[in-house]
Amino acid sequence: MGDFKLTTVEEMEAATNRLLETGAKVGADAWQIRVKNQTPHCKFGEQGICCRICAMGPCRITPKAPRGICGCDAHGIVGRNYLKFTAGGAATHSDHGREICHTLYAADPNGAYKVKDPEKLIRIAKEWGVETEGKDIYDLAHEMAELALMEYGKPFGVQRWLKRAPEHTQKLWHDAEIEPRAIDREVAASLHMTHMGCSSKPEALVRQSLRAGLADGWGGSMCGTEFSDVLFGTPKPIDTEANLGVMNAENVNIVVHGHDPSLSEMVCEYADDPEMIAYAKSMGAKGITVSGVCCTSNEVAMRRGIPMAGNFLQQENVVLTGACEAIVVDVQCIFPALGPLSKCFHTKFITTSPIAQMPDSDYIRFDVGTAAEKAKQIVMTACENFKNRKPDLVYIPDMKQKATVGYSLEALVKVLDGVTNSQVDVTGTTKPLLECVTSGVIRGAVAMVGCNNPKIRPDYAHIEMMKKLIANDIVVVASGCSAQAAAKAGLMDKSAKDLCGAGLKRVCELADIPPVLHMGSCVDISRMMILVSELAKDSGLKISQLPVVGCAPEWMSEKAVSIGNYVVATGIDTFLGVDPYVSGSSEMGEWLTNGVRDWVEAAYTVETDIDKLCDLMIERIEEKRTAIGI
Ligand code: MSK
Structure with missing residues (x-):
């Protein structure tokens, strides 16, 4: 296995704890503290039985009050x-x-x-x-x-x-x-x-x-x-790095965060501009490092190789390094906490969208008409802020992993072309992948998606499940913060093939791919829908018959529920590690975990025991294989 070693969740937690010590010194709040303040959660809310859609209530359902x-x-x-x-x-x-x-x-x-x-x-x-x-x-x-x-x-x-x-x-x-x-x-x-x-x-x-x-x-x-x-540009495989160690203490650090690549693409463009690099140097830095958080990070990583500083629950950590000159956000998954947190450091918290406006931020409104000028203004603001750093607060955990990202459907079809013994020309189709699956070299695939959620030890479910899946010759395609969890751990390093079962390892070697494939951001789960559609058409099977399942073990956002619904509706059984606030209704539970199968040939499984959740997925994949006789 050479020098390759995964980064463990324990190591990531130790790094976070060290950063929280810096936070404590400057009186910073943190999600870890807020979770404690919010616990225990409201039971009515948890079960979904609180109603406030009109002003007669709010109503809550109890044995004594079974109706609103x-x-x-x-x-x-x-x-x-x-x-x-x-x-x-x-x-x-x-x-x-x-x-x-x-x-x-x-x-x-x-x-x-x-x-x-x-x-x-x-x-x-x-x-x-x-x-x-x-x-x-x-x-x-x-x-x-x-x-x-x-x-x-x-x-x-x-x-x-x-x-x-x-x-x-x-x-x-x-x-x-x-x-x-x-x-x-x-x-x-x-x-x-x-x-x-x-x-x-x-x-x-x-x-x-x-x-x-x-x-x-x-x-x-x-x-x-x-x-x-x-x-x-349509993503192609590209090398990058992931985890907080991608930030550079000697450079101006700009962190892009959110989802819409229109802004971050422009920021990256200007951060590369020799005029801006010279400007950063004139401020005492050696250069400019752009890194990303959440799906904006996925977008620029898979098109430009921009390194990934972290995922959802790591967004406060980038500020806690004391080395972040600007955290530039567009829309979605941005903690309002970044405003007050940035005030504890020299960091500029720059909001840019009328859709995501937050207190304690510098609002530089971004639109397509003024994109270039605003991106330049943002990069210059970050450079000028370098001199305001407090050196005694700077600590960047020395922790990063190599990752190969950018497996769009087009790229995936291309890299898998070589992995076939077929005598017929299957170029440009999913047939090589199907051959691997039907021959049993790969047992199936899991689409791992979604966020982090403090209800689950951050990244633990993503990483542990992926390790178990690839060891069982199940290839993982990942997007969103799940993809970043994999990259931070090292599962998107091609050397991670050594953690696979013999079949998947061979495929990784032949195609020169990592066992966990980065397919993009949250909106890019649409790529996975096209992939399964193509697999179904090329195999003559129904989507629901393919040995493929979806999983969001640490999800937290409304978007994740919308995603879950379209993945299930596309015919893919979907496994959740967090309950979507439906436990208060046996009828809703029955519809989602069983009833919808009559309409779309797939349904949800909710299991908060992560080991069990993973075993259930593997079982499901094997059942599907047996059902189609492979
Ligand atoms: S960013 S929706 S925390 S995956 Fe797409 Fe991550 Fe979930 Fe946001």
């Missing part, structure tokens, strides 16, 4: 809360996708945003029946952006992207009446259904939850992923 004032029972209240949660997630991902479409609409050969992958744009245009012949690529970009934006509010018809799914899946969606129509319509319809005096029937609420989820995964998120690729 309007007469709604626990099942209706839990169901409405679940659908509202989903709608929040679907709206958030989809609005991110909408912003990307607006950026595409502003693409200009002489402007800040260019079309970096014209072939992909043409491919999508053909898929959508748009004439491409003889058309200027920027005219085509604007036409496609407008068409995509229409998907958000068109009065008739269903999402264009649904046609990418196998016919069988499309039929299931049609028959179950869960085909998503306009993206905004599904979000609005969800909020309409959950208004006082509308739906309280669990079946109807679950059905709409799947539909709103599909509007995200097969609508807004797919727009976000596909048009980000057109604008910023």
Whole structure:
């Protein structure tokens, strides 16, 4: 195994504890403290049986009060809360996708945003029946952006992207009446259904939850992923590094955090500019290091090799290093705590989006029209802040791992081309991967996604489950903070092949890939949906028959529930390590873990014992193999 060694969760915790000591010196608050202050959590909230959708309450369900004032029972209240949660997630991902479409609409050969992958744009245009012949690529970009934006509010018809799914899946969606129509319509319809005096029937609420989820995964998120690729390039394997040790004590450190790559791409562009590097040097630094947190980090890591400082529950740690000149955020998953925390250090907390405005931040409003100028202003502000560092507070844990990231579907198909004994030409298809699976060299695949949640020891579930899966010859595709957990531990280093079973190890060697494949950010779970669709079409199987499952062991956000719903609705059994506030309703539990199977051939499993959760996934994969006789 050479010198390769995984970074353990214990080592990461020790580094965090050392950083918290710095925090204590300057009187900083921390999520670890706030969790204690918030514990125990409200039992009604935990079970989903608290209702405050009108002003007659709030109502809570107890044995003595089994109905709210309007007469709604626990099942209706839990169901409405679940659908509202989903709608929040679907709206958030989809609005991110909408912003990307607006950026595409502003693409200009002489402007800040260019079309970096014209072939992909043409491919999508053909898929959508748009004439491409003889058309200027920027005219085509604007036409496609407008068409995509229409998907958000068109009065008739269903999402264009649904046609990418196998016919069988499309039929299931049609028959179950869960085909998503306009993206905004599904979000609005969800909020309409959950208004006082509308739906309280669990079946109807679950059905709409799947539909709103599909509007995200097969609508807004797919727009976000596909048009980000057109604008910023389709990811290809690229080397990078992960964990706090990527920050450099001698450089100006800029940390980008959030989700929308429109901002971070520009910040990276300027941080590389010789004029800006000279400016940093004039301030006493040796250079500029940009690193990332959360999905913004995933976006710039897989396109530019920008290192990943950490994931969701590590966002405060980057400030606690005392070496962060600016933490620049766009939208989603940003702790408001970063404002007061930054005030304990010299760090500038720079908010940039009207969608995510927070106290104690410097607001530098970013928009596509002024992107270049604002990005330059941000980089200069960070450089100027270098001199305000307090050297006695600087401590960067010496902890980082190598990672190879950027396995878009296009890249994955390409790298796996070599891994086949097939006599027929399977180039450009998923058939080599299918051969590995049918022959048993790889037993199956797990899509590991989602956040961290203080309810689970941070990163422990992601890392331990991945280790067990790859040891059992199950390949892992990861996105979001799960991908970063893997990268921080070293599971995206190609040397991690030595932790695999013999079959997966051989595939990793032949294809020269790590056993845990970085597929991108949260919106990029849409890439996984296309992957399973292609596997189903190439194999002639239904998606639900493939030995593939989804897992979000440490999830926390509304977006994760929306994701879970579209993954299940696509036919993939999905395993959660945190309960989505439904334990207060046996009927909702039954619908989500069993009833939906009649509509979409898949369902949820919720298990908070992480070892058991992993074993259940492996069992499920093996059951699926047996069922199709492989
Ligand atoms: S960033 S949604 S904490 S994965 Fe996409 Fe991470 Fe979850 Fe945010």
